Amino acid sequence: MSTSPETTIAGALTPHHDRCFVCGPCSPAQVELDLRCPGEEGIVGDVVLDARHQGVPGIAHGGAIAAVVDEIAGSVLTRLGVRFVTASLTTTYHAPVMTGERLTCSAWIESTVGRKRTVVVELAGAAGRVVTGRALCVDVPEEHFTRLGLGSEVTDLFGR
Numbered sequence: 001m002s003t004s005p006e007t008t009i010a011g012a013l014t015p016h017h018d019r020c021f022v023c024g025p026c027s028p029a030q031v032e033l034d035l036r037c038p039g040e041e042g043i044v045g046d047v048v049l050d051a052r053h054q055g056v057p058g059i060a061h062g063g064a065i066a067a068v069v070d071e072i073a074g075s076v077l078t079r080l081g082v083r084f085v086t087a088s089l090t091t092t093y094h095a096p097v098m099t100g101e102r103l104t105c106s107a108w109i110e111s112t113v114g115r116k117r118t119v120v121v122e123l124a125g126a127a128g129r130v131v132t133g134r135a136l137c138v139d140v141p142e143e144h145f146t147r148l149g150l151g152s153e154v155t156d157l158f159g160r
């Protein structure tokens with residue numbers, strides 16, 4: 001399999017599986033996400049939230065934005081083959097995100113301490129930064145999922 005960034009993104013980052021409610025094509029709320037890997041670490045891309053994701057009419061729901069932040073942060077780690085879960089997520093809303101507005105995103109690992117990685121996600125519109133998110137992600141063993149009765153449908157997602 002080719003390891004070029006475009007192939008990596010198309011094959012693994014968006015979507016990571018068909019039924020993911022944020023990125024999956026089977027999701028009625030699928031968010032338009034186009035993520036690219038510019039280098040060894042971190043990702044950049046475009047995001048559009050639409051009328052399915054609004055809270056106040058015309059403005060994207062903060063919870064939907066937080067889900068997108070979680071998705072992008074997770075994509076940074078799954079791309080590197082890190083098996084993790086999100087332990088904590090903070091989202092700072094600097095300005096409203098309008099539905100239909102095309103945002104650019106960039107995300108990178110800010111710090112790694114033991115099993116904990118903090119991933120920063122920035123979203124910007126034409127007028128500048130609109131959201132900064134921080135996901136605290138904790139590395140977990142395969143048993144984290146297998147003890148829940150989950151198998152390769154989950155464990156195979158990491159490192160693809």
Ligand SMILES: CCCCCCCCCCCCCC(=O)SCCNC(=O)CCNC(=O)[C@H](O)C(C)(C)COP(=O)(O)OP(=O)(O)OC[C@H]1O[C@@H](n2cnc3c(N)ncnc32)[C@H](O)[C@@H]1OP(=O)(O)O
Pocket residue numbers: 016070071072073074075078084085086087088114115116136138140157158
């Ligand atoms: C699921 C992913 C799918 C991926 C597919 C592709 C995805 C792409 C995108 C989708 C993305 C979707 C992603 C999703 O939606 S993941 C789904 C949502 N998240 C979860 O289900 C996680 C639920 N929580 C847990 O399972 C446990 O609590 C974990 C595993 C997190 C820790 O329990 P564990 O017993 O294993 O470890 P520990 O308690 O010794 O903690 C270890 C260290 O971490 C620190 N700590 C812990 N919690 C917090 C906290 N809240 N704030 C600050 N710190 C915290 C803690 O102090 C300690 O630090 P230190 O003492 O070592 O310094």
